[in-house]
Amino acid sequence: MALVKRFTQFVNPQGDGSNAQGPEVAPSLGTPKIETRGMNFFYGTKQALYDINLQIQSRAVTALIGPSGCGKSTYLRSLNRMNDIIEGTRVTGEVLLDGMDIYSRDVDVVSLRKRVGMVFQKSTPFPKSIFDNIAFGPRIAGQTNKSELQGIVERSLKQAALWNEVKDRLKESAMALSGGQQQRLCIARALATNPEVILMDEPASALDPASTARIEDLIFELKQNYTIVIVTHNMQQAARISEMTAFFCVGRLVEIGQTKQLFTNPTQKETEDYITGRFG
Amino acid sequence: MPGSQNNKSVSNDGPNRTDGVLSLRRRFSWTHVREQVIQWILFCCALLSVLTTLSIIYVLITESVYALPPHTAFFQEVSLREFFTETRWTPQYAEEQQHYGILPLVTGTFLITGISAIIGLPVGLLIAVYLSEYASPSARKWVKPVLEILAGIPTVVYGYFAIRFLTPMLIVPIFENWLGMTVYGKNALAGGIVVGLMIIPMVASLSEDVMRSVPNSLRESGYALGSTKFDVSAKIVVPAALSGIFASFLLALSRSIGETMAVAIASAGFANLTLNPLAQIQTMTSYIVDVMTGEVVSGSTVEKSLYAVALVLFIITMIMNLISQWVLSRYREVYQ
Numbered sequence: 249m250a251l252v253k254r255f256t257q258f259v260n261p262q263g264d265g266s267n268a269q270g271p272e273v274a275p276s277l278g279t280p281k282i283e284t285r286g287m288n289f290f291y292g293t294k295q296a297l298y299d300i301n302l303q304i305q306s307r308a309v310t311a312l313i314g315p316s317g318c319g320k321s322t323y324l325r326s327l328n329r330m331n332d333i334i335e336g337t338r339v340t341g342e343v344l345l346d347g348m349d350i351y352s353r354d355v356d357v358v359s360l361r362k363r364v365g366m367v368f369q370k371s372t373p374f375p376k377s378i379f380d381n382i383a384f385g386p387r388i389a390g391q392t393n394k395s396e397l398q399g400i401v402e403r404s405l406k407q408a409a410l411w412n413e414v415k416d417r418l419k420e421s422a423m424a425l426s427g428g429q430q431q432r433l434c435i436a437r438a439l440a441t442n443p444e445v446i447l448m449d450e451p452a453s454a455l456d457p458a459s460t461a462r463i464e465d466l467i468f469e470l471k472q473n474y475t476i477v478i479v480t481h482n483m484q485q486a487a488r489i490s491e492m493t494a495f496f497c498v499g500r501l502v503e504i505g506q507t508k509q510l511f512t513n514p515t516q517k518e519t520e521d522y523i524t525g526r527f528g
Numbered sequence: 529m530p531g532s533q534n535n536k537s538v539s540n541d542g543p544n545r546t547d548g549v550l551s552l553r554r555r556f557s558w559t560h561v562r563e564q565v566i567q568w569i570l571f572c573c574a575l576l577s578v579l580t581t582l583s584i585i586y587v588l589i590t591e592s593v594y595a596l597p598p599h600t601a602f603f604q605e606v607s608l609r610e611f612f613t614e615t616r617w618t619p620q621y622a623e624e625q626q627h628y629g630i631l632p633l634v635t636g637t638f639l640i641t642g643i644s645a646i647i648g649l650p651v652g653l654l655i656a657v658y659l660s661e662y663a664s665p666s667a668r669k670w671v672k673p674v675l676e677i678l679a680g681i682p683t684v685v686y687g688y689f690a691i692r693f694l695t696p697m698l699i700v701p702i703f704e705n706w707l708g709m710t711v712y713g714k715n716a717l718a719g720g721i722v723v724g725l726m727i728i729p730m731v732a733s734l735s736e737d738v739m740r741s742v743p744n745s746l747r748e749s750g751y752a753l754g755s756t757k758f759d760v761s762a763k764i765v766v767p768a769a770l771s772g773i774f775a776s777f778l779l780a781l782s783r784s785i786g787e788t789m790a791v792a793i794a795s796a797g798f799a800n801l802t803l804n805p806l807a808q809i810q811t812m813t814s815y816i817v818d819v820m821t822g823e824v825v826s827g828s829t830v831e832k833s834l835y836a837v838a839l840v841l842f843i844i845t846m847i848m849n850l851i852s853q854w855v856l857s858r859y860r861e862v863y864q
Contacts, residue, residue, distance in 0.1 A: 365752060
């Protein structure tokens with residue numbers, strides 16, 4: 249039932265406008281949080297994305313699906329310019345965050361990544377204590393006040409539903425946590441910098457079903473306050489947690505639509521073939 | 529052998545096969561002989577290094593700790609107590625004034641090692657950070673061969689560089705002419721600096737290896753949290769590689785301790801018990817060179833003292849290598 253309710257929210261965005269006023273930047277629902285226009289992406293001379301036009305709604309989950317190597321991870325990583333780290337990559341077209349082109353010359357990549365956080369497929373706790381892992385982002389942003397940091401760590405761990413499991417051992421190494429806990433730790437770490445958008449690159453694909461369920465619950469909670477873009481290979485997962493789904497294939501955006509509509513009544517033959525398991 | 533019977537039945541079915549080819553029975557063949565010979569050669573090579581080590585230990589112990597009756601070993605002539613507590617090392621004097629206290633040699637050695645560590649470890653580490661985190665592939669292509677050239681310079685050249693260039697053109701002008709201190713023609717500082725230069729390539733390449741083995745996913749996570757390159761290098765990569773870096777430091781320091789030629793040329797003279805880097809010192813290794821290149825009576829206490837010094841050196845270096853290996857093996861566990 250909740251699913252249906254969420255869909256109707258999307259069908260009538262204006263009807264919901266008043267509720268969208270959050271404590272932070274709150275563009276009226278309907279204006280996309282992120283928009284890409286005519287975006288192409290190149291690894292050296294090899295083109296990986298072709299003319300992507302895509303709008304990502306604020307405070308909702310957008311799922312990116314598609315076969316391996318279709319460019320969905322590349323697209324995700326281009327939203328906070330993580331691909332800049334890779335030598336020889338190039339972007340043309342526009343990627344707008346709240347209307348500002350993040351690839352324009354006067355954008356500071358470091359502040360961009362504070363607003364657009366990321367969680368990776370493989371959990372990547374730093375070989376430090378749990379506390380230091382969460383406090384990493386605030387600290388490099390200049391936060392040195394001990395009680396402030398403690399507050400941030402507690403809030404982030406609670407948001408990531410990990411607080412009760414680790415509150416008595418914050419000083420212990422994060423490497424000792426289980427796989428699912430490590431992934432929630434990474435989500436908490438991303439939340440600690442107070443981002444507006446969270447990019448997730450197959451965050452649950454290396455986890456067992458129980459941990460996956462916890463991550464999905466968490467995503468469901470987080471979208472009240474955050475814009476979430478998630479790459480997933482698991483179509484049931486996309487169907488369960490997302491409002492919008494975009495289907496990528498060989499570097500092109502084949503189709504984007506409301507998740508329910510895309511899974512039940514896709515407009516493109518390719519999408520239908522993929523979601524019914526005929527290829528990919 | 530049941531296997532060979534099975535084979536026969538198989539070979540009857542198979543095309544182009546004869547009984548002889550498929551038989552599992554061991555029989556003479558040149559391939560087999562060759563394999564055996566190769567195995568023996570390899571084993572002998574491994575055995576050679578083990579035997580060398582064992583015979584060196586044997587010689588060190590029989591000359592310094594205990595010798596069979598007609599002969600006497602070093603510690604049967606000089607007490608352990610004198611060796612470790614006496615502050616004078618004067619084997620070059622006449623019989624009555626000879627003293628064998630290893631302390632001046634140990635302080636001399638550690639003075640050189642300390643100076644080289646101050647120079648070599650931070651510079652080596654910074655080069656490693658540059659190569660691993662900052663350098664573009666093309667820059668790395670230039671810097672690494674240059675480091676290898678630095679590592680390939682004969683140590684005697686470093687010694688010459690220290691005594692002909694560093695001391696008169698750098699150390700004397702600064703410390704004697706400007707600060708008014710006494711600088712000896714041979715001083716620990718010059719030797720320590722060149723040994724520091726020598727260990728830079730070692731620290732840089734070993735530390736770079738461990739830093740590059742830090743998984744990229746950690747760097748990406750750092751960047752995704754809004755880190756600058758410096759944040760990622762200093763707060764993620766270096767801490768994650770810390771034990772490996774520490775191990776490379778220890779290996780470099782045992783190289784400093786063992787370094788002989790440059791120190792013998794640039795720093796070594798009288799065995800002072802001092803921590804003054806501008807004074808002459810004597811290190812364990814340069815003492816050995818000193819005695820071996822001079823005239824020494826065979827079977828004398830002076831000659832035997834070489835083995836005692838070598839034994840101490842051997843033990844110190846071995847302990848450092850063991851510690852660094854232990855640290856490295858612990859490091860590997862972190863990332864499998």
